[in-house]
Amino acid sequence: MNTTRGFTGRPRAARPGLPPGQYDAGDDWPVLSAEVTPEIAPADWTFRVGGLVAEPRTWDLAGARLLPASGYAGDIHCVTGWSKFGVRFGGVSLDAFLDAAGPLPSATHAVAHAHTGYTANLPLADLTGGRAWIVWEYDGQPLAPEHGGPARLVVPHLYFWKSVKWIAGLELLDHDEPGFWEQNGYHARGNPWEEQRYSGD
Amino acid sequence: MTETATHTTGAGAPAPPARFAVPGRIEVNGRVAGTWQTATLTGIRRETPRASTFRFAVPGWAGHLPGQHLMLRLTAEDGYRAQRHYSLASAPDDSGHIELTLDRVPDGEVSGWFHTVARPGDEIEVRGPLSGFFAWPGDRPALLLGAGSGVVPLMSMVRHHRARGLTVPLRLLVSARGPGELIYADEFGAETTPVFTRTAPAGAPVGRLASAHVAPLLAEPPAGGWEAYVCGSNAFAEHASRLLVAAGQPVDRIRIERFG
Ligand SMILES: Cc1cc2nc3c(=O)[nH]c(=O)nc-3n(C[C@H](O)[C@H](O)[C@H](O)COP(=O)(O)OP(=O)(O)OC[C@H]3O[C@@H](n4cnc5c(N)ncnc54)[C@H](O)[C@@H]3O)c2cc1C
Numbered sequence: 407m408n409t410t411r412g413f414t415g416r417p418r419a420a421r422p423g424l425p426p427g428q429y430d431a432g433d434d435w436p437v438l439s440a441e442v443t444p445e446i447a448p449a450d451w452t453f454r455v456g457g458l459v460a461e462p463r464t465w466d467l468a469g470a471r472l473l474p475a476s477g478y479a480g481d482i483h484c485v486t487g488w489s490k491f492g493v494r495f496g497g498v499s500l501d502a503f504l505d506a507a508g509p510l511p512s513a514t515h516a517v518a519h520a521h522t523g524y525t526a527n528l529p530l531a532d533l534t535g536g537r538a539w540i541v542w543e544y545d546g547q548p549l550a551p552e553h554g555g556p557a558r559l560v561v562p563h564l565y566f567w568k569s570v571k572w573i574a575g576l577e578l579l580d581h582d583e584p585g586f587w588e589q590n591g592y593h594a595r596g597n598p599w600e601e602q603r604y605s606g607d
Numbered sequence: 608m609t610e611t612a613t614h615t616t617g618a619g620a621p622a623p624p625a626r627f628a629v630p631g632r633i634e635v636n637g638r639v640a641g642t643w644q645t646a647t648l649t650g651i652r653r654e655t656p657r658a659s660t661f662r663f664a665v666p667g668w669a670g671h672l673p674g675q676h677l678m679l680r681l682t683a684e685d686g687y688r689a690q691r692h693y694s695l696a697s698a699p700d701d702s703g704h705i706e707l708t709l710d711r712v713p714d715g716e717v718s719g720w721f722h723t724v725a726r727p728g729d730e731i732e733v734r735g736p737l738s739g740f741f742a743w744p745g746d747r748p749a750l751l752l753g754a755g756s757g758v759v760p761l762m763s764m765v766r767h768h769r770a771r772g773l774t775v776p777l778r779l780l781v782s783a784r785g786p787g788e789l790i791y792a793d794e795f796g797a798e799t800t801p802v803f804t805r806t807a808p809a810g811a812p813v814g815r816l817a818s819a820h821v822a823p824l825l826a827e828p829p830a831g832g833w834e835a836y837v838c839g840s841n842a843f844a845e846h847a848s849r850l851l852v853a854a855g856q857p858v859d860r861i862r863i864e865r866f867g
Contacts, residue, residue: 410720586631
């Protein structure tokens, strides 16, 4: 181990729930998108599930709100090193959208894309079984545009670049297709507990 | 479909765009980016009361493009590790050295070690270069907007432009609280316009970056238009990118690096 002379780190208690290489950002919620924050009126937001599904479906925000309410309360982890504990998102489980569209048996992966064109790839198994949400509330308030409002994807068990802001849709595929950061050297899956940051990790 | 037809649009919705509106500039070598390397501190240069430049020898450094960053980690005796991202301040060269410029963050774990403990001869670990997105190979006219330590990756571009004698247009608008906090002040040339938000030299205006700085550059863009690079805090990035859009810069030609 290459220890650094004179480096002790900040006094710290063991923080269960903090993945390796991460630090607790406390109350901060850094914004790390590489693009201009788009101005999307809630009335103009749509979410489409297409590709390898029985019936492609598109929802607007009012339609999405008719689905059973669900939410995520827990921690999130950004590949740049910060983790944020005890966040509360409100929206709908992705299962509700997927069930309505009916994924075909051949579907194994998805590309999530934003209204801006940003993309991220995900194995379908990471999006089902109550592990992913489309959310429009943070702490009971409408999600701020710079954090992905009107609505974003949340996949909290993966690094947060997978939780596509300004989510526009999911395209189901029978193969993996790298998204924006994955084409720029990031890991294909991004599990924080295995420190899957960059390709080759 | 019928039961929710009032709220779903079903078929006929436009096909989603296939790619991020702003494509990456270069491919990143995953193998190199994935390897931790030892970097030996060879020199420390004071830039401002709050910022210093740290020069390292990294014998295995694969080279980088201006705008790229690396991941740096420090390891304590008990095995605890802290890692942070830092932009490369130096222009690519074959000296086997790289430079980083670190702002001293109050109570900062990593920047605090650099500003109070680090001395030449110390060894740390780095991996990179990372991200092909904010990189500027020097091929397109570049309009650079930075604030605070956000000027670091932009300075790498300015230095690259100078070192290679590039003629492609390059402009830097850099915001700082006052002249004493302007990192690299002595190095800027005619390509740079400093913007002072709190105190300015006699005769110079005080105020934040405004459309009056940006609009003239976009009113007469160079052939092919600008590739805009914005770097700094999130608040600055939001402000500067909105000014660019308002002045007519296409969103898909704005690259943003936010330091959080
Ligand atoms: C792509 C990228 C490039 C970057 N490039 C640069 C660069 O070129 N130059 C540069 O200076 N920075 C750069 N940064 C920022 C850099 O990565 C660090 O965030 C910065 O140096 C602060 O790290 P730190 O360890 O010193 O502070 P941290 O320890 O992370 O603290 C940051 C703030 O949070 C507070 N804090 C956090 N946790 C605690 C805690 N447990 N107890 C008390 N206080 C706490 C601190 O008081 C402090 O104000 C870059 C960031 C990114 C994402």
